[in-house]
Amino acid sequence: MASGLNMEQRGYERRRARGYLVGCVLAVLLWRVASAQIRYSVSEEVNEGTVVGNVAKDLGLDKSTLKDRKYRIVSSNADPLFHVNQNDGILYVSRKIDREEVCAQSSTCLINLKTVLENPLEVHYVRVEVLDINDHSPTFADEEQILEISESVLPGVRFPLQHARDPDGGPFSVQQYKLSPNDYFRLEVKDKGEDGKIPILVVQKSLDREAAGSHSLVLTALDGGKPPKSGDINIIVNVLDINDNAPVFTTDVYSVMLDENAPVGTTVIQVNATDSDEGPNGEVVYSFSSIVNRRLLNLFDIDPSTGKMTVKGLIDYEEKDRYEIEIQASDKGLAPLTSQKSVIIKIVDVNDNPPEIEVTSFSNSIPEDSRPGTTVALISVNDLDSGL
Known part of the structure; x- marks a missing residue:
């Protein structure tokens, strides 16, 4: 009975040692990742095969070992923008890059690449800025x-x-x-x-x-x-x-909070304008101003008779957390007069995105005499939500 307890105790100690080993590996790995990062730039629309930079040289890597150590870019993209050559360690463009497709109208377009070598594992981050033309x-x-x-x-x-x-x-x-x-x-x-x-x-x-x-x-x-x-x-x-009187909004400032993922049909706000003219010249209709970005017309709607603005599409805090929309009030005169007012909509974040875990494993088994610091796997976690 005592022998059985000793065996169980030894098994417990081995499991504790493995847990400690994994913790050490992750600590060493995070230090390595943080210490190896370079940055290049390349213009959009350059031809496939254009050289971006000599990664091996800039990182001080021995290019004769790159192939044996399986030097590569780790990416979940089925059609990556860049690839690294294992023979010379040079980073190349894989296909023509349309900056507007990759980064829309962002002021700076940075592509983050994660490059790895095996045995022993090294992780180097490469940032490539795509320059606009x-x-x-x-x-x-x-x-x-x-x-x-x-x-x-x-x-x-x-x-x-x-x-x-x-x-x-x-x-x-x-x-x-x-x-x-x-x-x-x-x-x-x-x-x-x-x-x-x-x-x-x-x-x-x-x-x-x-x-x-x-x-x-x-x-x-x-x-x-x-x-x-x-x-x-x-x-x-x-x-x-x-038609000498334009509609006048009854409120100087319209500002409202709206939860992301609000159901279609949810009332956002109701605006109101009055016109002192009589007949058609005093009847007010509401609409979005012609300067409103057309993509917002897929997200919001407004009742022309009541001025009630409602949700029309998916509201995603992670895509945009604030909207400023110009509302227009017009009368029905032969020469319609209009007034405009901005409606500020602040989107409230909800916890609608689970953390995403990415595991890059480089070893199928570990020898029992492995030293502390031996790399087993790379684990990264990301959550699109903000704050807590």
């Missing part, structure tokens, strides 16, 4: 925008115009707008941060419908390339008769 022109969603403006409007009244989109980022995105020369209107540009620059048409001279019933303008968007690329939209201004 000016390969897209600004474009407008439509070829023409029609505005109906009452002849009674005073100089200084502002009308938002459709803004252009350019998939390129940074200085190659839309940088400025120009308006064709005319006597009645001038152009202002409002910087909306990550939503881009918004052109605004400003009346600078009183309109006279009897003198000119319409005005034809050209709005040009230019990016920051040298030379810049550009795109145009025709602006048609129809001058209509008097």
Whole structure:
């Protein structure tokens, strides 16, 4: 009986020793990972096979051992952007890279690569910055925008115009707008941060419908390339008769908190505007402003009669945690007048993403005389949620 207890005790001690060994391995591994990291840069759209950098040389690795140690990039991507050659330790482009596809309009496009060697295990992180080139022109969603403006409007009244989109980022995105020369209107540009620059048409001279019933303008968007690329939209201004009161929103600031994953149909907020005119000129209808990003129309809806904004699509905190949406109130006059107000929606994070565990194993078995520090596996954990 005593012999059986001794055997059980020895087994327990061996299990404790294994647990201690794994802890030491992870500690050593984390130190190695943190101590080996380099960074390169490469332009988008370069040809397959373009050299990014000599990883082996920059890390001081013996390139004659790379093949035996199975030097490679660890990636879950079935069609990776880069590969490393085991013969020379050089990092190459695997296929043409479209920066706008990989990083959208992020100011900096960094691709993190995890490279490993076996026996003994070494992990080196390589960061590759994909540099933007000016390969897209600004474009407008439509070829023409029609505005109906009452002849009674005073100089200084502002009308938002459709803004252009350019998939390129940074200085190659839309940088400025120009308006064709005319006597009645001038152009202002409002910087909306990550939503881009918004052109605004400003009346600078009183309109006279009897003198000119319409005005034809050209709005040009230019990016920051040298030379810049550009795109145009025709602006048609129809001058209509008097409707002299615009709707007025009853609240100065609209701000609301909304849980992510809120069900479709959930009420976000209800806006309200009044118009002191009578008849159709005093009837208010609500809509999203023409400057609202079109992808937001897939997430939110607004009732034109009540001004109630509701959830239309999936609200994901991890994709975006704040929205600023321009709501427009218009009357039903022959020459509709409009007012706009921003609605700020702050998305509340919920714990809707489980941690993801990635295990890269490099040994099927471990000799019983393995020394402390022998690497067994690489374990990494990631959770897309924020905070706790």
